[in-house]
Amino acid sequence: MSVEKARLVEEAQRTGTLANLPRGHFISSHFVPSVSGREMESFDPGRGAAFASFAAGDGEDVDRAVAAARAALAGPWSRLSPAARGEILMRASRLIAERAARFAVVETLDSGKRLAEAEGDVAGVVRAFAYYAGAADKLHGDNVPLGSDHVGVTFEEPVGVAAQIVPWNYPLSTAARGIAPALAAGCTLVVKPAEQTPFTTLMLAELLHEAGLPEGVLNVVVGTGGDAGAALVAHPGIDHVTFTGSVATGQRVMRSAAEHVTRLVLELGGKSPVVLLADCDLDAATEGVIEAIFENAGQICSAGSRLIVEEAIAEQLLDRLVARAQALRPSHGLSDAGIGPINSPAQLARVAAHVERARAAGNRILTGGAIVPPEACGGGWFYQPTIVQAQGPDDPLVQEEIFGPVLTVQIVSDFEEAVAAANATRYALVAGIYTRDHARAWRFARTVDAGQVYINEFFAGGVAMPFGGNRKSGFGRAKGMAGLRSYCKLKSVVARI
Known part of the structure; x- marks a missing residue:
């Protein structure tokens, strides 16, 4: 320092x-x-x-x-x-x-x-x-x-x-x-x-x-x-x-x-998909998904807030993601550890309301799902890193932007179903895919409706790459x-x- x-x-x-x-x-x-x-x-x-x-x-x-x-x-x-x-x-x-x-x-x-x-x-x-x-x-x-x-x-x-x-x-x-x-x-x-x-x-x-x-x-x-x-x-x-x-x-x-x-x-807004195919590098994909949703406590328009994963690797991947999410502790930003706060009480209440509706509708909370009590985090506005398995593609959990540390999981059977799921919201800001099959990666990039597509990485490109969305993403x-x-x-x- x-x-x-x-x-x-x-x-x-x-x-x-x-x-x-x-x-x-x-x-x-x-x-x-x-x-x-x-x-x-x-x-x-x-x-x-x-x-x-x-x-x-x-x-x-x-x-x-x-x-x-x-x-x-x-x-x-x-x-x-x-x-x-x-x-x-x-x-x-x-x-x-x-x-x-x-x-x-x-x-x-x-x-x-x-x-x-x-x-x-x-x-x-x-x-x-x-x-x-x-x-x-x-x-x-x-x-x-x-x-x-x-x-x-x-x-x-x-x-x-x-x-x-x-x-x-x-x-x-x-x-x-x-x-x-x-x-x-x-x-x-x-x-x-x-x-x-x-x-x-x-x-x-x-x-x-x-x-x-x-x-x-x-x-x-x-x-x-x-x-x-x-x-x-x-x-x-x-x-x-x-x-x-x-x-x-x-x-x-x-x-x-x-x-x-x-x-x-x-x-x-965005409700950006991150697609993980069964042949992906699981270590790199796990880290990419964690960064895509929990950076800035998920308060990113282009956050990878929808995980779309092939069934063959879903159980193994979710075990890894839950362990990584549970290891993130709420901490003041100046401590530079764990996960930071939600920006305001109003936004914290909005995040909590989204998750409570998802819980009431029967979606499966894999980890998190609650506000961190102020006395446990120095008085700040924190929400637990949360992973929720969605019941179906029409659930508000899948369709609505939450703008917080909440990852929605959708499990699909194959590549075609993954592409269809990626395109099944009103948003079209960014999308990502992890796979060793570059032909399928480029097919995904051509087929998905998004202003920017990431292959085997997320939040890539920097100032030289144009950024913006389609449809309700602007x-x-x-x-x-x-x-x-x-x-x-x-x-x-x-x-x-």
Whole structure:
């Protein structure tokens, strides 16, 4: 453990917080209080206690932020070359790497996730800014052959002012994967982090200003979804919205954006299948399944929350998974052991309600299935790592996103039944398969409806691979060059010569 990381962990464990956390909105490159003067608290899920307060924004604060972003869109930022934008992003990447320990500890306090997971997120953010720094001057249109009398070209232009609605489960990662490509494309931004997890997004905005962003290019408004998020999505000064969250909220975002015909990228829910065929490497598959569902206590839209396993290996595999799940102990994220907490009491209650309905319907609880008493885990909000064998494909346990450390098991007889089961929900975000038969693996990849498919690994690919879903999992793509083009509008020009 580095000296700085050890110092920050000690401070957080001793005091329950960290000094000098940002409290205001970040507008026109300055931290400012809400127009209303209101504040709200942020809670440490590992202790179940407030550790800091921050500004509670509303429509007036959104108006200020959008005005700043629109002014910056017409200012010096619009005259910077793509290479110069890339240089700013690369400086930001280096600064994030230098301050990685503080970002990780703050992320753990705010979201609850294990410190090692937060450190992985920060490393991904460093990589994301470096990736888009390199891509900024490689975004170009095409020369279209129209014959000897005409020249046809296309241009990729910044879409304008982009709004980002960031979720609470991966606050820093999700903010970065939208901010970095939007800046590389030449957009300006207004970002609204989740009210449960505002701090690392505010820290990132301040750091980007230090890296050289002109005034007003990146603005952050903090507050609830109802007060600040809804006002941002509905604002006529917004040209594009990237939203990550639930299906129900995404539908409301679509309806609101339709009023001004605002462009959208939606990354919504998932109920992602992990298929294990009888010929798989059982050791690798077991570890992959455990990581796919219990990382971040299962609070991942792309979590491998449905295990679809061939009958021939089901008993042996489930014995292994139950033993591994029972060995995971609830622990504060800063201890970096076991499994971390659920982000909020409301989410904890939702997870518990899903499992209780499954129990009442006759589904077989193989392990877990209960809230951890607060006195047994330092007062935090924890749910036992849970594995449930589903009765049938139509059970809500199979069809509904739980967003917690709950693995649903479906046992199938062969490959064809596994593919049918994988496609049998309204979601289509990611899917995974473990098998030694690469022909069947690639057949699965072609047949399954998912935005991203993993073969013999889960959560693979990084920032270079486009990410997003189909059907009720949303549309549009983040990451990769596809994510960069999400923040562009295509212009065609034809000249007669």
